[in-house]
Amino acid sequence: MKKRFCFYILVLLFTQTVMGQDQLIQYVNPLIGTRKMGHTFPGATVPFGAVQLSPDTDTLPYDVNGKYNADVYKYCAGYQYDDPTIVGFSHTHFSGTGHSDLGDFLIMPTTGPLQLNPGTAANPETGYRSRFRHATETAEPNYYKVKLEDHDILAELTTTTRVGVHQYTFPQSEDAHIILDLMHGIYNYADKNVWTFVRVENDTLITGFKQTNGWARTRTVYFAMVFSKPFRSYGFANFKTYPYKGFYKRFDQTKNFPEMAGEQIRAHFDFGTEAGEKIGIRFALSPVSTRNALENLLAETSGQDFERIKKKGQDQWNEELGRIKIEALNKEDQVNFYTAMYHAFLSPTVYMDQNREYKGLDQNVHKAEEFTNYTTFSLWDTYRALHPFFNLVQPKRNNDMIRSMLAHQQQSVHKMLPVWSHYANENWCMSGYHSVPVIADAIVKGTADFDANKALDACIQTANVRYYDGLDAYLQKGYVPDDVRPNSVSTTMEYAFDDWSLAQAAKKLGRMDVYDTFIKRSQNWKQVFDASIGYMRPRLSDGSFRKEFDVLSTHGQGFIEGNAWNFSLFVPQDPKGMIAAMGGEKRFLPHLDSLFSMHLPDKFFEETEDITRDGIIGNYVHGNEPSHHVAYLYNFTGQPWKTQERVRMILKKQYQPAVDGLGGNDDCGQMSAWYIFSTLGFYPFAPGAEDYQLGSPAIKKAVLTLENGKTFTIDVKNQSDKNVYVSKVLLNGQTFNGLSLKHSDILRGGVLQFIMAPRPAK
Template sequence: MKINIIYIFATILLAITLKAQTEKLTSHVNPFIGTGAIVGSPLSGNNYPGATVPFGMVQLSPDTRNIPDWGVASGYNYNDTTIAGFSHTHLSGTGVAEFFDVLVMPFTGDIIKEDAGTNPYQSAFLHKDEIAKPGYYKVDLKDYDVTAELTATTHAGFHKYNFPKNKSAHIIIDLDHSMKKSDWNTRIIASQLSFPNNHTVEGYRIITGWAPMRKVFFHAEFSQPIIKNQVTDNGNLYQNVTIINGTALKAILDFDTANADVLVKVGISATSVENARFNVQAEIPAWDFNATVNAADTAWEKELSKIKIEGTPDQKTIFYTALYHTFIQPNQISDVNGDYPSADFTTKNSAKPYYSTFSLWDTYRAAHPLYTLLQPERSADFINSMLLHYKAFGYLPIWQLWGQENYCMIGNHSISVITDAVLKGLPGIDAHAAYEAVKNSSLLEHPGSPFGIWEQYGYIPENLKSQSVSLTLEMAYDDWCVAQMAKKLDKAEDYNRFLKRSQFYKNLYDKQIGFFRAKDDKKQWIDPFDPLKYGANGGYPFTEGNGWQYFWYVPQDVKGLIGLVGGNKAFTQKLDTFFTLEDKPQEVNDNASGFIGQYAHGNEPSHHIAYLYNYAGQPWKTQQYVSEILNKMYNTTSSGYAGNDDCGELSSWYIFSAMGFYPVNPASSIYVIGTPALKKATIQISELKSFTVIAKNASAKNVYIQSAKLNGKAYTKTYITQQDIVKGGVLEFTMGGAPNKKWGTGADDRPENIIYN
């Protein structure tokens, strides 16, 4: 009997071990997380479920609206019931709709004469008939009894359509599909379709909108011959054309359904039709759809394996979906041969991949520090892409999309991203060239940062430039970054100049009321002031937030901020009020969501604030609030995020925070400790080195750190350094259900005592 019990136990243990060894990390990713808000939730993530590979140019995904708009910026909303088609480019989690290039849609039945600007061929679908996983998407189109499967490579999309036999089979290629034409003055400037043979369609469109003057070229190959084509352009109909130009082109292609499957390989390019053709031929040479699916899965498994975790099933789903979302962008927009669209509207060539989609106001905070940790080689390519943009454009990107600047948001936070990479010693970056770009971008006048009046006043006057308080605080941080690079390169004069500028934030602090507030160019406070009132993106001193949320934005000098308030006690009392003050005005900015008091996790200005208790000697409150955010603001449903994911920024917050630390100052190489939610997390630094965080007794209730060890030695500091992580080791926490108010409270334990400058 004993032998049988031992045998059974050993068998179970072996099965568990084998499962752990063979368990694919891609199986934990749920691309439907963040795709649609549930009732009572204003925002969900604005993610899409379609097929893409890590950092790829192509995002082949269903669009559930004929005309995507601000509310469905990714093109897909989980609450919608129809699909308009499958387009090849999408943005992940942004607050503005854009892309949706080269829409493809299969259908059966009669061809309907359509009015200009309409799409009568959308189809109903049900979520039970959808499958989404990294690199693959499948759905049944109910109106046509067509099953659509999608996969992707870096530069190409691969479609598989199963048509019912003995029915007329059609596929639309729509070059007019875009965001709402009235938004950002979006319009098609020119487009072309050509039919070089009966298996191929090629073309391009030049479209302007949020990203100016985008050129999108494509080459589509079909597994079956095209029997005939008809093209419409603004309501005009053309039969069996070989080439046509217009501004609203849609082609309907007819196929024989004796063989039920029609496969389509679509290569895209930002430079030429020839490169689009070469991209698809290089990446999908055969008609093996399943092989492409497997290759995409393998690519994702490799990237997700950079962190291995132990936790609950929900934690694994949220964590690996967050890591998946973080690795969707920035997007490579150079072709297989290295050609890329330069910011000066010419085509240039680079031996290294050229990247775009830099949502920098969002991603500099956590996503880019995560890239420097997990993707050092790609991070160097990101920085070098920014430097190439600088050479062509004159200053570093603010919000770069498809190779072009759209001037969205404030500051110039590529400065932070580049500083972080250079200070951490990422190989492949010319530090002196990087410093030239960083310094000059901090001196030249441009829409993101009005440097012409910065040194003149020592702040931004609201009557000269709106969003003045947010601008002052964010520009001061960027100047601190320039100062650190100047110090590293022994440029003492520059160091002193920019360090002085980094203190300009103090010039807008009103000690009488205890808030940062706007002044005019006569140094007079602008009344009235209400710290609860929200601003959007102009016409008010605060950007997508209020005075309460922006009060804490001094990541480069938290110790100085504590001094302004009056010391640690006053500082923590103000934090207590911030997290408990429920009062809200009647109107808040659309991006304000995920509230805990005045804390709004749905938008980036709040993201570091819970960690600030550590600076003033009350780390247990950081642990309390970080745990509350982790548990309340993320879930496994379609409404899985508390706001727009913003190209992986909300996802990156979760990844860092679930492991137990966060980069409050993104360019400081310091990570402030919160509360580890996972039992174990291992970051693979290299083939031979890893850094592991262990949290004994961690649970939803045991959120308080009782003690810690770093590489076996007692550890009481409330931060760790980049060097601690990259040299490898083990950070071990013992967790409990009640605060240990002695751990991490010593004068030397606080991150405020780190001397950055």
């Protein structure tokens, strides 16, 4: 009997241990990156969800006196940790971007006399906003909670893919209100709203839409909103008047009128509440129609209470996070790792209804018959590590993202793949055509389940749209002249890399004529390299290099998010050729070393308005993505141990389990993907190649569960903060002498073992 009892105790303990390991959301802190320039949001969402329901602490580019707010850059995600008040909870947010949009359909519960303006952070009592304290704030995957101090209301948020679910616990009040603010938005522009419409279907159901002209020039979002109890009255205010007032004379639209329309509308719905009474709201979005929004709401939330919806979403997060199980040196490293995975799985976002309809780039309604359609493609950032990460741990989803890109290309009048797109819009932000390496990476690594030759044709078409961003001159001269386009040097270098990745896909598919054309184009980086000074340099249409030139300046020198000193290292398609051009290893290594140790002049920070100060180590700017491969360049010299040293230093300095723990914008998961790869011990140095460069793993063990059913284990011996150097590597028990690991090695499953040491293995 005692033996049986002991057996049951052991089984129970084992079960609890396994369950504890599976609850990986305990290691996720959505507040990481919400202070300073991480630009993450702390609210509720499911993996890749179309709804990101999160608090906004401020967003408007103009203050109450109409003066432009220079700090608007801080509010790309709508939330800053140090702010003392919350304006409300809106349903759409970018994660970690350096540009702003979204912030649709703000909801704010209030008590007391009705106020339909937000007030100010200094005087929140002048509006509907409220003070809050972090002591009463909880942020978890798919759950957010906070006490609104001024209204004595407990706010709780959770979501499904397309529905934001609110739960507000009120005090006793005869003046309880739910504000629906359609004026609100996260943006850099005044008068972003083109039109809004609200229809009161009955005393619990509201429908409508919002049309905006912001970063996305023409964007329409529809909604269906359901209350858990009937409201007893409602009304609205239109904050923009119109010259024709004949319609207004017929009805009092401001009170209990079932249709509200205008550019600047705030509506209110009024209740009486008992102490501790909960009022729930389910708010569904659709890119197509209010009917589809209502269908989304019914399909995803019908018959489920708040707690069940919350648990379902958190189960989704545990499943996604469980693709990689790690053993770390401490809990802080676990929090960093799983929060990075969380941020990596926030976008791109699902962009289609339950019935698979979505609005396309041509503004017509399309149906994603055989794939899930996605939006929010920050490709200048994410092609580098985020999409290669998807290609490794969830290639099926990455294939759907590529299918979404190909649908975008077919709907484009330019027949171009996305550059930076969201919500049926092309924003034309940043440079290059970086859908190409995402597609090439899937083709080269053998994970493509789309028509690869058709996709390659889309890449070729995109790479030959002559009127796009200096591409005509690039095709004629082999470089973008400085007197034709700004950022001429970095644009030339990015085109050359994209051309190289296209060539790799063509070679994989046996299309050698295409390969020959684009492999030649991939050497165009040499056209902007000035051998006399050893740096990339702006070149004019007549072939001469620009005379006035500063290698450390970031302003007007031909580069985007960088200077000649650090951007001259951006040749991931030909690192050996770059090293040779810069004078060989003897001259190159001191240049690379100095990047991490030099002191930048004050003018650098003045030019960037301190935006990048948080992500800088010397002149290495980790917060700007063109530098993300740089630490791995030592693998192409005789000093690979410096890659190991630099990677571990960057991991420690740029990623902390704190609200200001990100050294720059997370950029839709790119910063996080760099962390994940580098922590595991390898990195996709050049997307479109099958190889990963080895670094220095920062965990004790990791098990990757692959979609093909295999597992790939990374086992690290002698791991510590001091043992950052790799003395030996074994793959499946055999000594591994190279510095790069093939994607196919991982897909076969097995064990990659690192033996760590406190000194370099020279």
